[in-house]
Amino acid sequence: MKVAGIVAFFQVVDKSKDEMMEKIQTAFKIDREIFWEAVRKLYEFELVDMYEDEIARISDQVLATYLFYLTFLKEKLLNFSFLLDNFFPQFQYNFVDALNPVLSAFDSEEIINILSPEVDRVWKIYEEGGDKKSFIQLMKLFWFVKHKQTNILSYTRNLINKMEEESVDISSLDIPSNSNIDIPPYSILDLLSLFGNSDEQNSQKIAIDLLFRYLTKKPQELPQVFCLLIEVFGFERDSYITQFITQSIVIDKLLEKVNGGKNELFAKLFFGVAEKYLYLQFNTPKLKNNREFLCLWHQFSPQPTPELFDLRNKIWQGIFQLYQIDIFEKEVINIIHQYSKSYSKFSVGEIIKQDAVEVLKFLTDNLNPQDYYHCLIVQKYLDFLESRKIEFNNEIRERFLNGTYEVYRILSDNWNERNNCYLDGKEYKEFKQNQIKKYFANYDFKDYQDFFAKCHEIKAVTKEKNHYYSEFPSGRIAELIFLSCENSELYLDVLKYYLNFGDPFQLNYFLLIEKLIKISGVEKAFELLNQFDFASKRKWLFGFYNLLPEDKITSDYLEKLYNLYRESKLDEIPERFDFLLKYRDLDKNVVAQVTEIILSQINEQTNFPDPFYFLFNPYTQVNHILIELFKEKLYLLKQAYLSSQKIKGYSSNSEDIFIRILDADQYFIIEYIDWVYDEERKFSNFRDDLNYTFLWKHENYQELITQVVEHIYQREKELSNSGFRNTILERIFVLEVTEEEKVVFEDRQNQLLKSVIENRYTDIDLLQLLFSVTTTFPYERRYQFIDLFCQYNQNFEYFKKLPIEPYVKNHKELSSEDYILSSSKNIEATHKIVEYLESLLPIFNTIDLLEHKQYLEKEIKYFEKWIEDEKKRNFIED
Structure with a gap:
């Protein structure tokens, strides 16, 4: 049973970890062999899982909790002090993972009484030892023990009292838009965050007082304090059980510090917290284990209890009291404005109705119907109430209608108005036009x-x-x-x-x-x-x-238009090109001329949207006759295409434009590849997303792609790239076609690759480049190229240079096997790699290829070892 408790604490015990085994042997005075003999007996009783007779873990989390409780707390077969003295703080998370479920599952009061003497003893050691970090770790671990909350508060108070007060311009400080701010570990704020879960109201009150004392001395940390009040002391799904007491304490303490508006720092904090606390829907993260959160969120609305209504009334009243102070007027109105945009997927009508009592009274008593902004705020709030089917006195709406708001109302769309009239989009447009004409x-x-x-x-x-x-x-x-x-x-x-x-x-x-x-x-x-x-x-x-009008166009107007293009900035130039077609009778190259002007502007300006989007848009008139429009100046069309690709990247129309230019000039593919090389060297984040499948569909595909391969090969040699892995060439071999088409085009690829291997088998640099492409193929497809190479070339040194094994890639065009490997180190995928390498072995069953076979068998052993190591790691982490 002692051994079971030890394993439960460590979660996983590994015989091969000598340091851990020595600590266990020393701390618990148990021989290593006796320990593992006991583990094997526990395994026979199905109380522990074992891996390869050297790693042990408790088979069930609930069982682990019970065994730890039995061993260290209830039966006290082993003294809890053994753990504290030997394994804290190094294994602090093991303490967390062991104690939290025990406190939840068993009598927490009894457990705290058992722990208290040992905690007191160790507490004194760390308090006097001067190791601040370890002491704070101890506080965070045992903050729930009797009287320790008081000790932590006293310790924190002393630290705050020693701090110097910073001088800061309060007006320069802002509340962040969200409360997702990191709190520094082992800091004062980190310690005070413990009290968000405290059941002791007095401790919570003191913690919040200390938090505000801290803020007074460090105003720059307003965002961090705001974060604590929202994320730690804020609303939880079960806050109604404690009658929202924590949030009430926060608001009471804040209003005390605000002091009727005399304290600007705390007024800022109050407005930020008030806006968040008045939400109608909250999110809370889903717990993964005792110290980690999943990226999943539970959404909830606060329960509409009398205590919640009292709290919200208190918040609204605190907000409205500050309206009388000029510097806070904008903040008060803004909170109402933000509240009027509130959303909740839950039924919160009762809460909104209760809020409306305070809000409507404030609006009617304090806002001015002659002020347009006040009218806007009131009307937006009333729209909000109306959308939630909350009744109100319509005289308020009629009262807050000044001349400026009337203009705004006529000019603006109003969803409530549209819904109340049961109009669709077209009908509402006609309704607004008639409204405008009449007004x-x-x-x-x-x-x-x-x-x-x-x-x-x-x-x-x-x-x-x-x-x-x-x-x-x-x-x-x-x-x-x-x-x-x-x-x-x-x-x-x-x-x-x-x-x-x-x-x-x-x-x-x-x-x-x-x-x-x-x-x-x-x-x-x-x-x-x-x-x-x-x-x-x-x-x-x-x-x-x-x-x-086309019949009014003159050469003078055309020349003025050209000059206007030359004088204008890119954001002043029209997006569309179709209107230029009516000027072609005067200059058949008008679209090309304008394109040239825009290209010259691009070289001088930065940060602009794609000016050629509508030139290449398939639904425009100019797009249908592109080649004709640029027949005499095809180089400008090429430049415009490359510019568009660089600015906006790949679009569904990219291939169509490329093919049309390629049909007009087959050298364009070489120019494009050179452009990609240049862009990749200049910009690390450049991405060429062109789908090259169209090359394999071209009637002259063999000639086209052969020259592409040769050109890429020469560029790689010029750049002295080692390894000759080329992502451009990889993308050219990616096919985005139907399954039926895939058979045809893969055959074309295979024949082209085989032809190069047969004719260039001594050019190992070229073959390195091509074989790097084949590593993106499914395993069964790669066999034929390795087999063919070995038939023509038995040189072992050459063979070693060929990339025949999978490697980690991050581009989207990966074979399914390699993708699994690179993304998750999946054991099953690695098995497939081993199977693939083993399938190659028959190729080397000749005297001349024995060295090749030895090399491959060595690689197989490497992957097999990786599989075993991964299984072991998975067992430990599961």
Whole structure:
């Protein structure tokens, strides 16, 4: 039984680990042979599992817990002090894994009483020993023992009292957006985190007081303290059982420190914690074992108990009390704004309804209906209540409707409005257009001036409050002007007035220019657009050239368009190329000319989206006639293609474009490979994702790929690459085809490889390159190439250079066997490697190849040993 308890503590005991065995022998005064004889008897009784008669572990976790409890605590067959004196802190996690389930499964009070004398003894040793790290480890392990919480708090207090208070500009400190912040191990914060699980309310209160004293001295660690209050002292699934007392203590202590708003540091902390505590849904990590968490989360909402309602009321009241202080006004409003976007997949209507009592009272008593932002906050909150079917007095909605908010409401989409009217997308669009026409039907010039002023107010609030861009509905302003300005003279006056202000709302100019040309004609429209200087003027001019009727195009307009391209930055240039086709009567190379200008801009600018996306988009007109458009300047199409590949990477249309260029110039494949080489050398994160399968489908595939292989070979020699493994060549041999097509194209690959082996069998550098490709093939397919090589070349030194074994790769095109090996070191996959190598042995059953066979048998032994070692490791870690 003693041996069973020892194994239960260590979880796994390995006979080959001499250091561990010596410690066990010394600590428990038990001979090694006697120990293992006892282990074998336990194995016979099926109490332990054994591996190869040298590794032992208890067969079941529950059994291990019971055996440890029986041996060290209940029957005391071995003194717990043996463990403490000999194996702490080196095996601290074994203590955690042994004690936690015992405390959960048995009478924890009794166990604590048993442990206390030994813990007290060791505690004194470490306290006087000066080893701070080990002492903290001991505190963390036995914090649950009687009176030790007080000792830990006293120790922590002394450390904090010795700290110097830092001088920090509080206004520069911010609460982080999330609470996933690492707490330094063996730190004061690490110790205080123990009290998140304490059942002692007084200890929790003191711990939080100490936490706040620590923050007062170290304000820079505001994020870490915030993290503790959310992640350690925050909500758990079962917080309702303790009546949310921990969270209530946090809020009470915080409000004390806030002191009515006089303490800015703690006010910041309070706002951050309050926002998190008011969530309607929480996540808690799933425990893997006693010290690790899985990346899985349990979602839950707090139970709607009277204690929860009291806590939330306390939080809301604390928030609203701070509204009267100017510097906190924005924070209070922001919390309501964030709360109005709350989501929960659980039924939380009762909680929201209870919250609404406090929130609605605050909104009606304190916010100003003449303030647009206040109207926005109130209306968003009421939308939130409405979406959750919470009733409220509709007079509040009617009261908070000022002129600016009315404009915002008309311009914006409202999901509640759409759902209440039971409209689909198209119907709601028509509904909004009619709403706009009706609202702006009688607008005169002065009204539009007032309208733009209100838009400025909406935009300013959106920017100042850091709301989502959708909070400022600029997209509908152009639609509004287009729809509502039916009077031509009024339309021109409004447009001039707007452009004179510099297009402040970045409107969709196509609608406006289209109407401008219709009203004024081409020349006057062009003249009007050039009257004003504003940041987005070039975009508006591009819009003009895009909408210019084909019968009005002149060589002068075309030349001006070229100059506009030359003067513009990439983010001002239109994405689409189709409109250029109507200029081809004046210059058949217009698309190529514009492409050349854009390419010159790319060389001068950085950080931009792909300007050629719509040139290569399969649904555009220019894409259908690409080769014709670049017939005289094919080199520009090549450059544009390479630029697009570099910026946006692989797309579903990449192969189609490549094939069309290749049909026009078969040397393009060589140019492309050179480009890939250059990019890979310049940028470590460059990825060539082109699917080269089309090469094997080409009617001249043998000629094409043979020259590709030769070119890559020469490039590798120039670069003096050792090993000659080439990922470009590997990707060329990857097939993305149906199973039926695969048979045909694999045969083409096999014949090409065999042809090279038969004709170049003495060129070992080339064969190294090609055989590196075959290592990505399934095992059974590799045999034929090794066999063929050995028929033509029996040189052992050459054979050793051939990469015939799997190696760890990280590219997506891996054979299934190698992928399993490289990703998980799977034993089954390694067995397949051994089987593969053994399948090669018959090739070497000749006198001339005996050395080859010896070499291969040695490799087989290496993998077999790896399998045994891996089995042993798996047994230990399982």
